[in-house]
Amino acid sequence: MKKFKSLVLIQIKDIYYNAQNSMNIRNKKLVYILQLILLAAIIAPAIYFSLVTYQAFAQLNQPELVITSMYVNAVILMFFLGIPIIVSVFFFSKDIRFLTALPIEEEKIIFAKLSTVYIYLLAIGAAFILPSIIIYAIKTGISLSLIILGPIAFLLAPLLPLLISSILVLTFNKIIRKSKYKNLLTMVGNMLLIVVIIMMQLNITQKAADPAVIKNAFLNNESLITLIGLRFPPSIWMTKMLLGSFTNTLYFILINIIFVMALHFLARYFFKKSLLTFTEGSRSNGKIRYKKASPGWQLFKRHMLIIIKEPTFLLNALLSMVVPLIIYVIMSFSGQFSIEILNSAQIKPFMVLIYSGIMVFPAIVSNISSTVITREGRAFWQTKVLPISDKMNIKYRIMTTLVINLSGSLILGLIGYILLPVNLNMVLVASFFTISLTLFLANIDFKINILRPLLNWSHPTAAVKNNMNVTMTLGIRLILGLILFGFYKLSGNLFNNFNSIVYILSIVFLILYFISRYYLYNIMVNRFKKISL
């Protein structure tokens, strides 16, 4: 047990210190303040939402449903966020081989890794479930069952989503482990898994939204809890457990035990055959080819391959492209959205804005330029000793971002052109806007990476996700969005149509791009030179 405890502790410490180091801020106090701000930014809306939900259910004389409702929401979020974390912790972590060599049972290694995911999910639960339990306790009075069972419910909450997700992910990866394209399949498969879970949830929500079901629910108190709990049935047991039902406490704890045992059984089965093969490099029997290419092409290829060959980087780069498509597919399947809505007379005048928004989406959500130096990690020394200029070194890094983002824009633009009622003029205006904003943002994001290169990371996730650079790029986009909204509000009837607004903004961003480009290649380049390991 002592070994297991140490293993869990070291994993948690590793995650915590990596997250702290990724902020790249020397002042410890500032790190804590930022962490508190981040925590407040997550918890404050959850508290507000819990309060509103409580009031709604209190009017129906069933205030305890605030816990059921928030628990269900948290569980869905845990499913959604749990899958990429499980994939990253199990399949793309670099410590599996090291851990295997330790004198500790294999299933304990799996459980130690799961406990790190559990901590992540518990933090999500803390933001959603805890406020609902506390608000319920304050408003209705604290009972003994709530004091004893409340913390148990909170601590057990992440277990079910964690265990179900793990079993799904491990089973799926067991099937594809022999494939040559196991990394790509892992990503695509797990993204599909997320889509399936969301679609299932939407399907159930739709069923729950059936007027007959709702009417029945309001007539019958039991049905209302079933209606909410339909999306995740154990939530019903959990709510009733907090109300003091012994049978439901038994059910809830029993199902958690069953899942833990199932995972325990599977852990041994998965470990060597599945997880270890994922840490192996691929072995090719291909021929040796001597190909000549220009240094520029080689640099571009290098930065592209760094993204393509590292699953975490690829997922990070591609997710931004596919998010609008995933949203569209899900909403179409669930019947919440149809193309007819966009063809309506009220929407038509805004079409150029909608189409521009779709095309520019990859540039806005993508932050790959802010981690292009970081992604190279400790191999950064190599381009520094090559006989190439610093400007050239910078140019092809930015070009990688431009090619990826503009390819995404092109795909989304083509799909949009097929599906939406847009004309050629709108396409040209939106394309101009996309190109100028993509160029500008790629330059600005790259400057952030020059200022905060962060080359010493131990896990790719730390390079592209647990990285303050990414947060900073989001901040820039938020400020930019507010400025654009202000511009739109202030312009009023100044322009005849939205085409003119988008056109003017494109010119503004193009000018800003040239200014930032000058600054990058003439001033920031000196800072780039100073980057060292």
Place this chain on the structure above:
Amino acid sequence: MLSLKEVTKVYENNNKKAVNNLNLEVNKGEIFGFLGPNGAGKTTTIRMITGILDITEGEILVNGFNIDKDPIKAKSSFTLVPDHPEIFDSISGIEYLNFIADMYEVSIQDREKMIEKYARDFELYGDLTQQIKSYSHGMKQKLLVIGALLPEPKILILDEPLGGLDPRSARILKNMMREHCKKGGTVFFSSHVLEVVENLCDRVAIIDEGELIACDSLENLKQNSEITLEDIFLELTADEEI
């Protein structure tokens, strides 16, 4: 061929003087050994020579070109084998070598001839199509050495090159270093293996706490034929009697 003039490096984060007023001259065609205890400033010096680190004061000329003012010409004159084989490892060995060959503009014929020769010598030829990720530490080190020899640089700079190599590969590398110098090239390398330095080098420099404490030919350093380089090294770098 390589000239360091009053070179100083102060790390901004801790204000530590890692290298202090270092002067060195490495001549064409010689094998120059760079010695020092751990943390003496060897790697920092090599990083400044190769442009990975900024120089705080002084200047470094590589093949007559200032690494700070004329970096491309200076960098075209040397290749580096670092102390840790940290390279982008998701590509295959041959992809890496093609990358290096393109960067130093090595023709197809030359690269084919040299990759085959060096890879066979280092017994890596059969593994070139495999992902670098699957290589052992020693294999990565060999790949870096092949990549460094490929452009036939004027100066070959190696930081602790023998660390991960097996005895056979270490012997091959030593022979290649000699061969490189015979062809008019220069080798600058740091090592802890004093025996190797003693057998291989024309001249050695010993650095301690960022300062040069000795730089001469082995014969002159020894003065008395009874003592070894190890005795000299320990005597010069020891704070207390061992």
